[in-house]
Amino acid sequence: xxxxxxxxxxxxxxxxxxxxxxxxxxxxxxxxxxxxxxxxxxxxxxxxxxxxxxxxxxxxxxxxxxxxxxxxxxxxxxxxxxxxxxxxxxxxxxxxxxxxx
Numbered sequence: 001x002x003x004x005x006x007x008x009x010x011x012x013x014x015x016x017x018x019x020x021x022x023x024x025x026x027x028x029x030x031x032x033x034x035x036x037x038x039x040x041x042x043x044x045x046x047x048x049x050x051x052x053x054x055x056x057x058x059x060x061x062x063x064x065x066x067x068x069x070x071x072x073x074x075x076x077x078x079x080x081x082x083x084x085x086x087x088x089x090x091x092x093x094x095x096x097x098x099x100x101x
């Protein structure tokens with residue numbers, strides 16, 4: 001099990017990234033638009049830099065929904081390999097058959 005503080009910190013980052021996503025996208029579109037003047041694009045870059053760092057989506061870490069583990073994460077199932085193996089062995093993951101010999 002991961003540290004509670006790390007899990008909560010990641011949840012805060014997810015929430016902040018979702019709330020500021022439209023504003024960030026709008027500023028980014030202005031910043032890369034070649035038809036606008038250099039001053040307007042630079043001003044958009046400055047406003048983008050003023051946003052909190054944790055509002056960037058690449059600061060969010062994929063974590064297992066079951067254990068909070070950050071590594072060996074399966075995106076499709078939103079869980080780590082260890083949690084997947086445990087739940088698969090119990091027959092709780094539909095369509096998954098764990099072989100044993």
